[in-house]
Amino acid sequence: MQFARRMNHFGEGIFSKLLEMKRRKEERGELVIDLSVGAPNIPPAKHITDALCEAASDPKNYIYAINDQKELLEAVAAWYERRYGVKLNPASEISSLLGSQEGLAHIALSVVNEGDVVLVPDPCYPVFADGPLLAGASLFYMLQRKEKDYLIDFSEIPEDVAVKAKFMIVSYPNNPTTAMAPDCFYEKLIAFAKKYNILVLHDNAYSELVFDQRHCKSFLSFPGAKEVGVEFNSLSKTYGLAGARIGFCLGNQEVVEKLKTLKSNMDYGMFLPVQKAAIAAITGDQSCVETTRMAYEKRRDALCDHMTRIGWKMEKPQATMFVWVEIPENFSDSETFCRELLDKAGVLVTPGSAFGPSGEGYVRLALVQEEPVLVQAAKQVDQSGILR
Structure with a gap:
């Protein structure tokens, strides 16, 4: 064959x-x-599993979800405003993902054409590179060095590469290096993206797993971020819902809408009881x-x-x-x-x-x-x- x-x-x-x-x-x-x-291996809190089990016991919840429930989108918008101070339009600036991995694997299909340049960190979570490769992209690796606290140095990206680049993926707190990025990094990131007209995807899966009384923001917290990109967030680690596959794409309306259109041709939405569990997680007791x-x-x-x-x-x-x-x-x-x-x-x-x-x-x-x-x-x- x-x-x-x-x-x-x-x-x-x-x-x-x-x-x-x-x-x-x-x-x-x-x-x-x-x-x-x-x-x-830390399981979800009881109020989350109770919501999941209750919804799963209702025969009406076994239909195709097709779209994200209005209740879920409004809950996510309220969560982002409460936690990060970011205001989002529930109808047009939020899309669920069947886990961040699914979104990372597919979003490049809605953004790049074959041969387009995509900037990815090195080292990085493997699907950061694999997703663009599936879309036929040409990769340029942005080095994350220990001597620079594993922060990407945008001045090291050659001018001719930056001009050609269409899409870039960034993630802090970072997997695998565990590094966090200061506010000034995000300001430089947004300025770089605007200068070269590059779409940014910031993966924010670990914003709650920060130690020693540190605090983590959202990429979308910074002025201009929504103009140049989107953020992925996940309930996998924060709420112990890894197997339930719950993630979100949030931010730039055009990007979110294109991803929604792509997904409408690829899946039938998130299982309704899982949507109920997600709502319980982000609206319930946060202890x-x-x-x-x-x-x-x-x-x-x-x-x-x-x-x-x-x-x-x-x-x-x-x-x-x-x-x-x-x-x-x-x-x-x-x-x-x-x-x-x-x-x-x-x-x-x-x-x-x-x-x-x-x-x-x-x-x-x-x-x-x-x-x-x-x-x-x-x-x-x-x-x-x-x-x-």
């Missing part, structure tokens, strides 16, 4: 590879502490948000403190549910280190190379286990001798 040339860009996803490595080890009866995939944030901060401290104590120095991240750390000096590449870490210590992490060329030399650890398990992971790494 002959398959589409676009598939030449894609191999087996890194997380599928890691899962297979884990499966083989467990088949031998060996235990694995999995810190690879950012799959949150669960702080409870979740505190849990991740304690996990961060447990992992970083114990790993540093055994000789693998880990700087505590400012935000997200991840730790981004350099591999030990006695290893030359991140994938080899990950394989040996699994074989010798029974700890599974993600190689930095999975996030782009600049990710080489690093690994990402997800804070998806309870504190005692994270402490045990450090103990197993120490006993394995892999750091020596």
Whole structure:
């Protein structure tokens, strides 16, 4: 059979590879502490699951949703105004997504033509690059370096690339580097986008998982942002709803409308009981948000403190549910280190190379286990001798 040339860009996803490595080890009866995939293990609050279960028990809710319910759109608009101080028109500036991943995979199809230049961070969450590649885009990687606090330096983007660029994807707090961006970064971003007429997509999935009493804004909080772009937000990490696949595209009306039109030809909308759960999450008691944030901060401290104590120095991240750390000096590449870490210590992490060329030399650890398990992971790494 002959398959589409676009598939030449894609191999087996890194997380599928890691899962297979884990499966083989467990088949031998060996235990694995999995810190690879950012799959949150903190469940939704009871008022959220109650809303979901009640709606799921109603036979009338099993029809095609087709469109976002008015109640949902109004709830999202109220949430953004309350949380970020951003006013949105519910009817024209908000669209649901079947999870941010779905939106990131598809939005480029509504924006770029084959051969158009798209600017993506390096390192970055893989679908940031994969989505534009599906649309036939040509990618230019914007470096995120440790010495520059992992902030994109727009002056490093060549003039001829900026002139050709049609679309750019940015995300802070950042996965995988965990960095946050100051206000001045967003001011520079908006000015750059206006100068070169580039559409901006800001992914804001981790704005509630910020630590040490920091506070995170929305891209749309800044003057001019809505003129040049949109923001994606997600209920996956904040409210423990990862499997329910609830995300939103918010901001520029033209972009939102085009995405809605595209989606109307691709899916039949979000399952109505899931819409009810989303409404309950963002309009109900918000104490669960702080409870979740505190849990991740304690996990961060447990992992970083114990790993540093055994000789693998880990700087505590400012935000997200991840730790981004350099591999030990006695290893030359991140994938080899990950394989040996699994074989010798029974700890599974993600190689930095999975996030782009600049990710080489690093690994990402997800804070998806309870504190005692994270402490045990450090103990197993120490006993394995892999750091020596």
